[in-house]
Amino acid sequence: MHTKDKILIEAMELFAQFGYKGASVRKIAAKVGIRESALYNHFTNKEEIFQSVASTIFTTPFSDAKEVAMLSERAKGGKKFLSSFIVQYKLVTFDRKKEHLFRIMMIELLQNQRLRESFMSEYHEKNNKLLSQAFFIMMQEGLIRSGDPMVMANEFLAPLFYLRLQVTLLRIDEHSTAALSTQFEKHVDFFWESIML
Amino acid sequence: MHTKDKILIEAMELFAQFGYKGASVRKIAAKVGIRESALYNHFTNKEEIFQSVASTIFTTPFSDAKEVAMLSERAKGGKKFLSSFIVQYKLVTFDRKKEHLFRIMMIELLQNQRLRESFMSEYHEKNNKLLSQAFFIMMQEGLIRSGDPMVMANEFLAPLFYLRLQVTLLRIDEHSTAALSTQFEKHVDFFWESIML
DNA sequence: TATACATATTAACAGTTGTTCATAAAAGGG
DNA sequence: CCCTTTTATGAACAACTGTTAATATGTATA
Numbered sequence: 364m365h366t367k368d369k370i371l372i373e374a375m376e377l378f379a380q381f382g383y384k385g386a387s388v389r390k391i392a393a394k395v396g397i398r399e400s401a402l403y404n405h406f407t408n409k410e411e412i413f414q415s416v417a418s419t420i421f422t423t424p425f426s427d428a429k430e431v432a433m434l435s436e437r438a439k440g441g442k443k444f445l446s447s448f449i450v451q452y453k454l455v456t457f458d459r460k461k462e463h464l465f466r467i468m469m470i471e472l473l474q475n476q477r478l479r480e481s482f483m484s485e486y487h488e489k490n491n492k493l494l495s496q497a498f499f500i501m502m503q504e505g506l507i508r509s510g511d512p513m514v515m516a517n518e519f520l521a522p523l524f525y526l527r528l529q530v531t532l533l534r535i536d537e538h539s540t541a542a543l544s545t546q547f548e549k550h551v552d553f554f555w556e557s558i559m560l
Numbered sequence: 561m562h563t564k565d566k567i568l569i570e571a572m573e574l575f576a577q578f579g580y581k582g583a584s585v586r587k588i589a590a591k592v593g594i595r596e597s598a599l600y601n602h603f604t605n606k607e608e609i610f611q612s613v614a615s616t617i618f619t620t621p622f623s624d625a626k627e628v629a630m631l632s633e634r635a636k637g638g639k640k641f642l643s644s645f646i647v648q649y650k651l652v653t654f655d656r657k658k659e660h661l662f663r664i665m666m667i668e669l670l671q672n673q674r675l676r677e678s679f680m681s682e683y684h685e686k687n688n689k690l691l692s693q694a695f696f697i698m699m700q701e702g703l704i705r706s707g708d709p710m711v712m713a714n715e716f717l718a719p720l721f722y723l724r725l726q727v728t729l730l731r732i733d734e735h736s737t738a739a740l741s742t743q744f745e746k747h748v749d750f751f752w753e754s755i756m757l
Numbered sequence: 758t759a760t761a762c763a764t765a766t767t768a769a770c771a772g773t774t775g776t777t778c779a780t781a782a783a784a785g786g787g
Numbered sequence: 788c789c790c791t792t793t794t795a796t797g798a799a800c801a802a803c804t805g806t807t808a809a810t811a812t813g814t815a816t817a
Contacts, residue, residue, distance in 0.1 A: 366764080366765095381671070382579070382581070382670075382671060384579070384581045384582060384804095385581060385671070387803075387804065387805085388804085388805060388806085389803085389804085389805090397764090397765070397766090398765075398766060398767080399805085399806090400765085400766070400767080400768095400806080400807080400808090401764065401765050401766075403805095403806075403807080404763075404764055404765080405764090408805075408806075409805065409806090466670055469666070469669070469670055470667070470670050470671065472666070472729065473579075473663055473666055473667050473728075473729070473732065474578070474579060474582070474667065476732075476733060479729050479732070479733065482729070483729070487726070508753075510750065510753075511746070514743075514746050514747075514750050515750070517719060517722075517743070517747075518715075518719055518747070518750055518751070520722075521718045521719035521721070521722035521723075522714060522715055522718035522719065524718070524722055525714075525717075525718035525721055525722060526718075529684070531670070532669065532670070532676050532679070532680070535670065535673075535676065536673060536676065546711075546714070549708070549711050550711075550714075550715070553707065553711050553712070553715055554715070556705075556707075556754075557753075557754030557755070558754070563794075563795095581774095584773075584774065584775080585774080585775060585776085586773085586774080586775090594794090594795070594796090595795070595796055595797075596775085596776090597776085597777080597778090597795080597796070597797080597798095598794065598795050598796075600775095600776075600777080601793075601794055601795075602794090605775075605776075606775065606776090758817105759816105759817085760815105760816085760817075761814100761815090761816080761817095762813100762814085762815085762816095763812105763813090763814080763815095764811105764812080764813080764814095765810100765811075765812065765813085766809105766810080766811065766812085767808105767809090767810080767811090768807105768808090768809090768810105769806105769807085769808085769809105770805105770806085770807075770808095771804100771805100771806095772803100772804075772805090773802100773803080773804065773805105774801100774802080774803065774804080775800105775801100775802090775803105776799105776800085776801095777798105777799085777800075778797105778798090778799085778800100779796105779797095779798095779799105780795100780796080780797090780798105781794105781795080781796070781797100782793105782794085782795065782796085783792105783793080783794075783795080784791100784792085784793075784794090785790100785791085785792080785793095786789105786790090786791085786792100787788100787789090787790085787791100
């Protein structure tokens with residue numbers, strides 16, 4: 364494996380553990396197995412290392428063109444669509460690498476303006492738009508009660524985000540997340556019960 | 561005003577802006593108007609300053625004995641109870657001092673184990689317990705559909721937390737939160753529509 | 758084998774960090 | 788007014804920060 368990739372991997376882990384300020388270039392270099400000055404052969408400065416890691420944070424599922432094009436078809440599945448969304452979300456939540464990236468996001472969200480903007484547009488708005496479109500279709504199909512699709516999307520997504528945060532916090536202290544794992548399904552059940560006709 | 565109180569106020573603002581690591585003792589001292597060595601007449605070290613600030617984070621509304629005792633009465637109000645809860649939550653969200661404390665919590669949540677434990681017990685579990693009791697009463701009264709009160713409490717609280725986070729993020733960049741302000745009420749409306757009989 | 762290039766090392770830099778110490782100024786009580 | 792206590796100052800400390808320079812090592816190509 365090339366040194367540059369190794370730097371990115373180790374840097375990601377350290378940023379996830381200590382944040383941007385806490386992860387010093389010497390700590391990163393030590394984990395890679397080189398001296399700190401050797402880092403500067405691969406990146407111009409610490410900020411570039413962070414940006415390189417941070418740029419991979421917002422790679423959501425459902426982002427490729429095929430999936431989006433099939434949305435109107437898949438949304439007609441009603442609860443089935445929501446369940447498959449949850450499955451994806453759960454996979455992302457428990458994936459080790461994505462967990463690290465989520466940690467970085469949460470740590471730097473209040474310190475880094477670029478990250479805030481990305482969070483709003485790439486995470487919040489993107490997911491909201493997709494889901495409100497799905498709910499709109501479900502309404503047209505007479506599957507769910509009428510209402511503001513945007514509100515529904517928000518109500519559906521917020522508990523998922525909160526669950527993900529809780530899972531992340533528990534995992535830092537190496538506590539069990541078994542109780543939370545089932546909550547994802549409970550959420551779909553409750554939510555579908557709330558909107559179905 | 562006593563120097564000690566002034567230190568706590570300025571430290572809170574700096575912790576909210578830069579986090580624990582980013583808020584140096586020299587920055588704090590400068591804001592207070594003294595030299596850094598003078599801080600050590602009032603606190604033994606930086607950690608103690610932070611703990612002193614952090615200890616005021618989890619002072620929830622609905623925490624005094626009177627309110628709790630009246631819970632079973634107030635819960636019978638159904639939607640009225642939820643609306644009053646939202647009003648409290650909204651006040652807390654837009655309060656300047658509590659906003660600062662919320663920022664500190666979010667920044668340090670992934671770095672500080674004590675804060676994580678407090679968040680889980682003082683914020684998450686406390687609110688969840690209170691609300692699930694309320695929902696249980698509403699079920700007995702035949703006001704809402706039956707179901708797991710814990711799940712309902714979670715579904716009710718998570719969107720509030722997510723809203724609060726969004727408000728906080730927008731305010732850091734001094735963006736308008738007008739659109740979000742009305743979402744609190746939309747949340748109660750949607751939620752009540754989802755569970756009422 | 759010699760040349761070029763990418764990548765490593767060692768050493769140093771200027772700045773910042775939290776904390777301590779001896780000492781000076783201010784405040785309050787007898 | 789003196790004495791004691793509190794609170795301030797300035798200087799210094801060791802450790803750590805990001806970054807740079809000169810130099811050495813290894814590797815692939817000619």
